[in-house]
Amino acid sequence: MNLDLDDRLDLAEQLLVLLRAAPQGLSEYQLIQQLKAGHSTHIPHLSLTDKLVLFRTHFLVFNALYRLRDQLCGDASAHLQIGPLHIRLMPWQPGVQALVESDPLRDYYLDESNLRDTTERDVEKLLESFWTRMQGDGEKAAALALFELEDGPVDYALIKLRYRQLVSQHHPDRGGSTTRLQSINKAMEILERYYSRP
Template sequence: MSDKHDELQFLLQEILNTFQSQFTAGISEFELITLLKQPPYSLFDEDALRDPLTLFQTHFVLFHSLYHLRNEWREQKVGELDIRATQIKLAPILSFDAGLQASDPLADYYLDWTNLSATDQAGVNDLLNSFWQKMAGVDGNHYFSQEAVNEAILTLQITSIECLSLAQLKQQYRKLQHAKHPDKGGSVEDSQQVLQAYTTLYKYMSNR
């Protein structure tokens, strides 16, 4: 996968990690995509979802991240994420202990990028790069207010972004997210602010 794809997939994974309360209540795929289209995330583009092929790509990329999240939450004993288009729901830990090792053809399908396209691996990479350009506004005409950028810089405690690389940005994000996480004495609001700042600066730096 390209570095740009890896970074954006990481961003999607981080955002989904903050949706534990929505998953506990239960949320449909449509509702989840709708949330991801809105601020502070603005990860999915409204117009791109009107195209059938892009809509399938959105579904696949989202489910790919959801199955990775399911595996992560299993390891952390957070719970079992039941993933369906009609409802994505987080069940209590005790409900899945006995079936952890069961074969899951759907998970295998969505975790394999080659199933996104009938083309070869190079074709899948090109398709993914094109998808993320549409969905996240990368390499496109995207407006960023200086006020929003300055606020994000302050939130992430960055001195200057002039010589800052995307890898360094991610490293600083992870450092602050670790410190601000509710499990580390932070709050949900602080954690979400850090995520929003990272999203803003990632898109801004990608479009410079």
């Protein structure tokens, strides 16, 4: 899909247009690519191989997504499901928002000082700490989630197939992100420990 996005709309409204056109939902990467293809002036049109550009683009998109979710909830018109790998517009259900008492991610992304004050070194530390936090029981689940294989049976052949697909999709030579590719490689190392046979 290639929509020309109206720059009179703010980023949250542009995201709403894209999500309405994709009822099955989209990944963050797909949203960013569609914003770029639609010539949105609300995100940087620079290579995502630069860690700081990647962080700022990610932050702007998630800031807009959380603002949009609050707006849709206030209007009682829809519910926005925001996940790290899947973002989807859902029908409005009364009471869903009431179930979320505290959302630290929402608080983080709505505090624009986190965008303004984050340096490239801070981004590097965030990336390093992500995998450190995932050590132990959570590392396997995090790696499967990154590969979008958390639901259903998984074997080594499926993991290798998904790995090749993700590397092809996110390789810097094809406009992907070096940081994302590093995360994919790290996830593959973890999954090989659990699934490959000696």
